[in-house]
Amino acid sequence: MRKTLILLSIIVFAISVKAQRAGYSAVTDLSKFKTAFLEVAQKTTTIKSDFIQEKNLSMLSEKITSKGKFWFKKSNQVRMEYSQPFAYLMIINQDKVYIKDGTKENTISTKSNKLFQQINKITVDCVQGTALDNPDFSTKVFENKSSYLVELTPVSKSLKDYFSTINIIIDKKDYSVSTIVMNESSGDNTTIHFINKEFNTNLPDALFSIK
Amino acid sequence: MRYFLLSSCLFIVLSCNTAYKSLQMKTGNTAVLHKFEINDSAALLYNTQVDVLNKHLSGLLLMKRMPDSSVRMVFSSEMGLTFFDFAFNKDGSFKVYAIIDKMNRKPVIKTLRKDFELVLMRGLDSNKVSIRGNDSLTYYIFRQSKGYNTYIMNNDATILVSMERSSKRKPVVQAIMQKYTAGIPDTIGISHTTFKFNIGLKRIIR
Numbered sequence: 346m347r348k349t350l351i352l353l354s355i356i357v358f359a360i361s362v363k364a365q366r367a368g369y370s371a372v373t374d375l376s377k378f379k380t381a382f383l384e385v386a387q388k389t390t391t392i393k394s395d396f397i398q399e400k401n402l403s404m405l406s407e408k409i410t411s412k413g414k415f416w417f418k419k420s421n422q423v424r425m426e427y428s429q430p431f432a433y434l435m436i437i438n439q440d441k442v443y444i445k446d447g448t449k450e451n452t453i454s455t456k457s458n459k460l461f462q463q464i465n466k467i468t469v470d471c472v473q474g475t476a477l478d479n480p481d482f483s484t485k486v487f488e489n490k491s492s493y494l495v496e497l498t499p500v501s502k503s504l505k506d507y508f509s510t511i512n513i514i515i516d517k518k519d520y521s522v523s524t525i526v527m528n529e530s531s532g533d534n535t536t537i538h539f540i541n542k543e544f545n546t547n548l549p550d551a552l553f554s555i556k
Numbered sequence: 557m558r559y560f561l562l563s564s565c566l567f568i569v570l571s572c573n574t575a576y577k578s579l580q581m582k583t584g585n586t587a588v589l590h591k592f593e594i595n596d597s598a599a600l601l602y603n604t605q606v607d608v609l610n611k612h613l614s615g616l617l618l619m620k621r622m623p624d625s626s627v628r629m630v631f632s633s634e635m636g637l638t639f640f641d642f643a644f645n646k647d648g649s650f651k652v653y654a655i656i657d658k659m660n661r662k663p664v665i666k667t668l669r670k671d672f673e674l675v676l677m678r679g680l681d682s683n684k685v686s687i688r689g690n691d692s693l694t695y696y697i698f699r700q701s702k703g704y705n706t707y708i709m710n711n712d713a714t715i716l717v718s719m720e721r722s723s724k725r726k727p728v729v730q731a732i733m734q735k736y737t738a739g740i741p742d743t744i745g746i747s748h749t750t751f752k753f754n755i756g757l758k759r760i761i762r
Contacts, residue, residue, distance in 0.1 A: 398635070398636060400632060400636040402618065402630055404628075404653070405599070405618070405620050405622075405628055405630065407599050407618060407620060409601065409616060409618065409632075409636075410762075411634070425635075427634060430601070430760045430761070430762055431603050431616070431634070431760055433614075433634040435634075435635075444614075446603075446605070446614035446634070447603070447605065447614070449605065449612060449614065451612055502657075503657075506656050506657045506658075507637050507656065527636060527637070529637075529638055529654075530654075531638065531641065531653065531654045533638060535635070535636025535637070
């Protein structure tokens with residue numbers, strides 16, 4: 346009996362260690378986190394930020410770094426403008442996505458493109474504080490001293506094709522998203538760091554207009 | 557005797573690639589092509605535009621020669637999602653490391669493999685070459701398992717004018733590599749002649 350208990354304890358310990366993420370432990374009070382995160386997100390009407398994106402190609406030992414600016418305006422309006430080392434603009438406005446790469450311009454209705462709809466939803470959910478309720482993912486929340494880690498695991502096959510997990514790192518001091526890590530099943534990942542964040546500044550609608 | 561003449565004529569007609577039948581036989585050395593091979597000793601990054609039928613796709617193509625001399629090609633979206641990850645091995649074999657479901661179709665993979673093998677100058681076997689040309693251009697026509705890969709140069713062998721993948725009858729793919737700096741082309745273009753499928757690459761200096 347005693348042996349069985351020890352064995353059981355080891356198994357439970359092993360599982361709980363595996364469930365944690367490096368430097369993080371499972372969040373103790375999930376509802377407190379959810380409430381605080383949602384409360385801050387509800388008060389956030391705009392976000393302006395710079396970003397640094399790094400795609401890590403693990404097997405090739407290569408990293409592709411790009412930089413740009415990010416704007417968010419409630420509700421459902423996002424502008425991501427890459428400036429280095431290439432020019433690329435993406436605007437999400439409600440159910441439309443506008444893309445300008447080089448001289449090519451393209452507007453896609455997310456209503457007719459399920460995948461774009463899901464990716465659109467992830468982007469907006471991450472900054473709008475509703476990622477925890479996205480039915481396309483199962484969610485786990487971890488924490489350390491300075492941040493929360495929300496781990497999203499895709500449920501649908503179409504998203505699994507792109508991501509194994511998406512990790513959102515949220516700063517404990519202001520409940521803002523500091524990093525998004527998109528992990529692929531190949532072992533490659535893309536990390537977007539948001540820096541120089543400004544909240545609730547006046548952002549003109551023209552930034553998000555799609556002709 | 558008549559039958560012999562007839563069969564000889566037929567043999568000549570069938571053995572000659574009709575896409576280039578109007579060209580004269582020439583002498584030349586395939587070594588001149590090597591200076592136009594992409595010098596991929598460092599990882600190269602290209603801004604990539606793909607137009608296929610009525611769809612447009614853009615992203616980044618990373619090309620890197622690995623320690624085993626294979627060339628890895630990873631195409632991803634600007635936001636980092638990998639569309640495909642291919643390896644072109646030194647022995648001519650090919651491996652798909654990753655590809656998204658939507659592109660994971662045999663004809664798509666085969667087409668991409670053949671297109672990139674043309675620009676990577678894979679299969680330049682001097683035992684399978686026929687050199688032809690006219691007053692201004694020299695055609696290095698390499699027989700492949702199916703069809704031909706042809707590299708068209710000026711007669712001084714200083715400019716790689718274009719590259720073609722052809723069936724027995726006509727070119728099916730035309731490609732260019734231009735504006736070389738230190739053995740690396742700034743611009744690469746691949747264009748299919750039988751359906752709308754164009755790939756445009758513009759080098760990004762990191």
